[in-house]
Amino acid sequence: MRFSRGFAAAFSLLLVSACNMSGDAGGDAPKVAPILTTEDAKDDQSFAQPELARVTHVDLELDLDFDKQTVSGSAMLDIIAEKGVDIVVLDDDGLKIETITDADGKPLDFTVGEVVEGKGAPLSITMGDAREITITYSASDAAALQWLSPEQTAGGKHPYLLSQGQATLNRTWIPTQDSPGIRQTWAARITAPDELTVVMSGLSEDEPETLDDGRRAFTFEMDKPVAPYLIAIAAGDIVFKELGPRSGVWSEPSMIDAAAAELTDTEAMIDAAEKLYGDYRWGRYDMIVLPPAFPYGGMENPVMTFLTPTFIAGDRSLTGLVAHELAHSWSGNLVTNANWTDSWLNEGVTSYFENRIVEEIYGKKRADQEAALSFAAIEDTLAEVGTDDPGTALHQPVNVDSIGSAIVYDKGAFFLRTVESIVGRDRFDAWLQQWFDNHAFQPATSAMILADMEENLVKDEAEAEQLQLREWIYGTGLPDNVARPDPAAFAEVDAAARAFSDKRKLDTEAWDKWTSAERQRFLAKIPxxxxxxxxxxxxxxxxxxxxxxxxxxxxxxxxxxxxxxxxxxxxxxxxxxxxxxxxxxxxxxxxxxxxxxxxxxxxxxxxxxxxxxxxxxxxxxxxxxxxx
Structure with missing residues (x-):
């Protein structure tokens, strides 16, 4: 792990444990990721005290009960702790804890503290000298898990389960320290009725094991430390179709051909991403197209991106979503915001990266148009809430409500577009790749990326003044140096919108030829x-x-x-x-x-x-x- 001299002079970091923490380009993932203990890195959405005792590995043995809509079994946790620390604090939101034992099966005392709305409760375990503990538990009504009846699926014959852990929902079905700054490796053995297939956000090299009770067992492993919100599961009547040597898609059988056709460009996207910012480090890049109930466009779970079927348009016009989730394999999954006040580090950087992939695959015109749509979203948001609203800063102050995606995603992306426009694409790309390489599999903060830019990108004081880095990250609204999108990107569409506004003239022939971005722009611009x-x-x-x-x-x-x-x-x-x-x-x-x-x-x-x-x-x- 390497930090800039400027950052080291301004901030102190405590790295808990130290075995193999190299994040250099091409190196292996660290066995134990660092914990950041600066004030801005602390996570007020977690009860954990990772600077004292922290989870480094989770091993799940769980059964899926679709009738009771419950997961039950055990979680074995590996712990590291400071000398003399005998209590570890986990996050718990509604778990039914049966027993907690050490490696020898000896019961350990534990208490579940007072419930805090939206956060759950602290699960404090008196572990003594134990550094391996096993929690036997069950989870019903878990907010992270959605149990679908057969009628809610495309096939209509079998139930379905999907999870969504971001930002703090995985504590409703996994007993661990549920904070993005506490990276953990994990493994799982999941049993389900034999007519269903289970996938998770980890690699599985073994065929499912057929059990005697009409069930099958599926095993998974994630040997790289990840933020715990990235542990994900889906189970249902699903099938797989290969897309390329390291990519494929899962979905219900009736949807698999349409999904695969829409995802034809996936392997080319991976190649483009690697050309931009270095090796893809997760092995495979598979996706699952979920039933429509999935609440997001996509979720970047490692090796198994979750996708909404709403991106399937039949013409690959909405595959910027796939580029976005793929880009998270670098920004978000590889380098992760230490807490959610810095979520722009995940989403804003990824949105910039997404646009670069789109440019590589689909050309500059489409990339410029999609960027222009994003910029319009920023302008609309600022017009609604005001340019001095604290929520319009990239680094969100604690206890300030986020304004939403136009800031975290779009303003973050335009920050990087602006930096690129000033320093030049070659210098910018070299800097961003070293950021990914030198902080791989580690948490990060706004202060860290600012210091890294000042140390490894900015060439002199004049350029620093021109860039306005601190104003972009900590200031509200849009700095005056913003690199605005090309006004010609939608010239024809904007003219058509004006014609409709002025004379209600509608050019249906032009509409038929427009891209989806152009159509969306038109619908947004008319009265x-x-x-x-x-x-x-x-x-x-x-x-x-x-x-x-x-x-x-x-x-x-x-x-x-x-x-x-x-x-x-x-x-x-x-x-x-x-x-x-x-x-x-x-x-x-x-x-x-x-x-x-x-x-x-x-x-x-x-x-x-x-x-x-x-x-x-x-x-x-x-x-x-x-x-x-």
């Missing part, structure tokens, strides 16, 4: 207030309600509902019944609720039917919107 005849003309002329592109369909439905367009309600109801992605679901319910006596009864009626089909992440957001 927000339209009458029934104008909305009907849009829908008929552009065939919006029949769109197979979910990004475009969502934008249309949101516009229609904001204008109380009754004809769009049946399509909205169908959309909300088949899609569980929070990005789509929450704004549509919000649009309905904002329409008072017209929209609120519709929202409540639809939500009463669809709520049970959504993941807890989506439910938690929509519950706050649909009141009464």
């Amino acid at each position: 927000r207030k339209l009458n029934e005849a104008e909305l009907a003309g849009l829908d008929e002329g552009l065939k919006l309600s029949a769109s197979t592109n979910n990004e475009e369909l969502f934008l249309w439905l949101e516009l229609a509902l904001q204008n109380k367009y009754e004809a769009a309600v049946p399509t909205t109801e169908q959309f909300l019944a088949r899609v569980g992605r929070r990005k789509f679901v929450a704004p549509l319910f919000e649009a309905l609720m904002d329409q008072g006596a017209w929209g609120q009864p519709i929202a409540k009626r639809i939500y009463a039917k669809t709520r049970a089909s959504y993941h807890s992440v989506t439910q938690g957001t929509v519950d706050g919107l649909v009141k009464g």
